[in-house]
Amino acid sequence: MDHQMKTADCDRVAHNGAGKSGPSALARLSSRIKRYLILPLIFLSLASSPSFSVESNKGWAAYERGDYATALREWRPLAEQGNADAQFNVGVMHAKGHGVPQDDKVAVNWYRLAAEQGVAKAQFNLALVYDLGKGVPQDYNVAVKWYRLAAEQGVAEAQHNLGLMYGIGRGVPQDYKAAEKWLRLAAEQGYALA
Secondary structure, eight states: OOOOBOOOOOOOOOOTTTTOOSHHHHHHHHHHHHHTTTTHHHHHHHTOSOBOOGGGHHHHHHHHHTOHHHHHHHHHHHHHTTOHHHHHHHHHHHHHTSSSOOOHHHHHHHHHHHHHTTOHHHHHHHHHHHHHTSSSOOOHHHHHHHHHHHHHTTOHHHHHHHHHHHHHTSSSOOOHHHHHHHHHHHHHTTOTTO
């Protein structure tokens, strides 16, 4: 299955200070971390476009046209049969209120099903809802678990957020080297905020 998603285009910026040591590098990292604490709200919209697979082609075409009722008719049976892409897509629809009442708790249930099957963007979205306490009780430890799984699959947004979590010691012990590692990986993918 193809677990690709569309995301908003981001301008590419250089990753300044990577690999440097000393108090100035730590000060820059700390400054960046504080500046980006609010950004998880932005990331939710970046990771909230349905996934595409051959099995859900009709649903994808309908979703792109804004025909959410048809997309849901195509995806829900697939999701109920265990199709991870369809589960993720139905979760996005519930998170955004596209064709269904907006419901974060229902979205989380669908994200979890897809995330447990290894869908990286579902893992990222699940991490984000735990990080923000959106539809679930806020739990930084659980957020870190899902950020790590998505980050290990190369999701730049997850690498960035995991780096921030290490940098401020949220859900993990504070570790500037780990923070720098994950932020660098995100930057190497051209992720503009890293």
